[in-house]
Amino acid sequence: MVVDFSVNFDLNQDLPILNIKGEIDIHTCPKLQDSLKEFTEKNKSNIVLNLQDIHYIDSTGLGTIAYTAKEIGKANHKVIVVCDKPQIKKIFEVSGLLSKNIELLDSIAEVAQSKQE
Amino acid sequence: MVVDFSVNFDLNQDLPILNIKGEIDIHTCPKLQDSLKEFTEKNKSNIVLNLQDIHYIDSTGLGTIAYTAKEIGKANHKVIVVCDKPQIKKIFEVSGLLSKNIELLDSIAEVAQSKQE
């Protein structure tokens, strides 16, 4: 079914986490863009995009993530995408988007780990 | 999504149970009809239709159940429909189908209970 789309910041973690739920497509993407813009204007740090509750992402969603990565990359920060769904991971891989400042991890737990390394 | 439809008999219970999964509509109904026909030809007893894993039923499904009830009603047997989904229960109620030989119960556990009463 058509699931509600929501974007919520969790700032009480080591790194700020954006929890996104639903489907990211041309219809819902503007909401994500707004949230990310608001965030990057206020915060100067790495950011975690939690896509565990996302079951669809299209090129507009990837474009928005790439744009954010470019913006925060200027200050040497990066976007950490958390997702373990094979179909979503595949889209990131086909897109050729993964680079040194867009990282793809399987779980939030791995974020903490990768920080320590 | 479009879910697979399946019909399975469980004859190892007090009463024979037909476990039905998926959506009952004009497309899947013939399969249900065949199973019920096969059953009523071989068995002379009450029958439990377990609709707990059904998320849709239409008038063709109700028609098939009513037909079976009529057939086995000739030998004073009845159809016990098990279902606790409000939307499915509503359809049975709007249909006006529930009668002394089509009974609607919320759980398999209640079948055993209603037998003892």
Added chain:
Amino acid sequence: MSNSPLEMKITIPCSTEFVSIIRLAISGIAARMNFTVEDIEDIKISVSEACTNAIQHAYGNNPSSDNEIFITARMHPEELEIEVEDKGTGFDLGILGTAPQKEASEKKMGLGLGITFIKNLMDHAEFSSKIDSGTVIRMFKKSPKPFQ
């Protein structure tokens, strides 16, 4: 933006496997219009029954890509309108609810429930049918909050 309501049109062949796809698409539209889960179920069943009738009665259950069913969803600001049209046999609306119709329905293992469901589960429904020309059912459901 033009003033006419947003409209989605779907054409399916008279073939049973497409009815569940229509239910999916119509649920999607209804969810976008903020209908409740219960209302969405009611709409799904009503549209599904109209399509089922077209397949069973209008085209005599003869699956063919020539026998088409036309479904139109119109998203009005305050209600969803759905039209299901076939170009099949048509029927005499006067028979609805009569004894001979009940008998005829039962012969085909039907219960005369399809139209009963549409009338009971939608807010309003209009039927028109012409022998040898086809049937159109238009059904309406008020949306919980004004749309757009």
Added chain:
Amino acid sequence: MSNSPLEMKITIPCSTEFVSIIRLAISGIAARMNFTVEDIEDIKISVSEACTNAIQHAYGNNPSSDNEIFITARMHPEELEIEVEDKGTGFDLGILGTAPQKEASEKKMGLGLGITFIKNLMDHAEFSSKIDSGTVIRMFKKSPKPFQ
């Protein structure tokens, strides 16, 4: 039964909220044709990207019931064919993959990924476009077992 493939046609207005409904309907068709979950995802994304392009580029993101997008799914015995057509601006296919196009895409926050996805995720895709007249994309995916 006629020999032409079963065909489902959907017309939507150029409005973003309909793209998810197209995905639902297309998943339904693909599931009926026994495609794997992975294939269904690939088909969903490809069709969705084609619709998104029509909304963004063909009709300049101007939601209107006059600007329509036409989606046709044809269930061939061994493959699913999906056509997405718009009557919008059209574009020069020659620009695809060139540096100026990449630049233009990026200006619109795009990545030039839509068509890349379609080409990579479907077995085969054909593009045709005419300036001021519109664009048609036809895409094909072989089904795992012959259908029907």
